[in-house]
Amino acid sequence: MYVIAVYDVGQKRVGKMLKLCRRYLNWIQNSVFEGEISEVRLMELKHEALEIMDEEDDSLIIFQTRQEKWLEKEIVGKEKQNLDNFL
Amino acid sequence: MYVIAVYDVGQKRVGKMLKLCRRYLNWIQNSVFEGEISEVRLMELKHEALEIMDEEDDSLIIFQTRQEKWLEKEIVGKEKQNLDNFL
Numbered sequence: 001m002y003v004i005a006v007y008d009v010g011q012k013r014v015g016k017m018l019k020l021c022r023r024y025l026n027w028i029q030n031s032v033f034e035g036e037i038s039e040v041r042l043m044e045l046k047h048e049a050l051e052i053m054d055e056e057d058d059s060l061i062i063f064q065t066r067q068e069k070w071l072e073k074e075i076v077g078k079e080k081q082n083l084d085n086f087l
Numbered sequence: 088m089y090v091i092a093v094y095d096v097g098q099k100r101v102g103k104m105l106k107l108c109r110r111y112l113n114w115i116q117n118s119v120f121e122g123e124i125s126e127v128r129l130m131e132l133k134h135e136a137l138e139i140m141d142e143e144d145d146s147l148i149i150f151q152t153r154q155e156k157w158l159e160k161e162i163v164g165k166e167k168q169n170l171d172n173f174l
Contacts, residue, residue, distance in 0.1 A: 061161070074151070
């Protein structure tokens with residue numbers, strides 16, 4: 001399946017979440033990731049995210065679609081994705 | 088069509104972008120919005136966003152899908168949407 005993941009976590013946990021999400025998905029912008037992922041890997045990602053997150057304050061939103069072609073992406077303004085290699 | 092919009096703008100422009108996006112879509116989390124929108128309204132949103140944004144630094148990502156049912160949303164952790172009425 002194809003997913004978009006967006007996290008909103010406290011400043012202290014941003015680094016860990018960024019690292020975690022980049023292990024599973026492609027970084028697009030700030031706290032936004034996308035990519036093809038299996039159900040099992042997605043479960044792992046959520047499980048690991050919950051270990052990092054403060055469930056009272058933090059959240060992770062996951063949009064899933066069965067086919068990437070059902071989702072069209074457009075970036076208005078600066079495209080940040082190319083920076084991914086430097087982080 | 089159904090869209091998810093995520094912005095990443097400089098601190099000074101956050102307030103304006105939040106206000107703008109909330110006029111067109113429903114706020115889900117931080118800088119993430121979703122909702123049903125016509126093509127014309129989406130063009131208006133992008134046009135107005137570009138007036139606020141610094142195109143060198145800021146970006147707005149829009150994911151479009153023709154049918155909301157093609158997209159499944161899951162929120163892990165804290166669901167912030169309920170705060171929307173208070174902002």
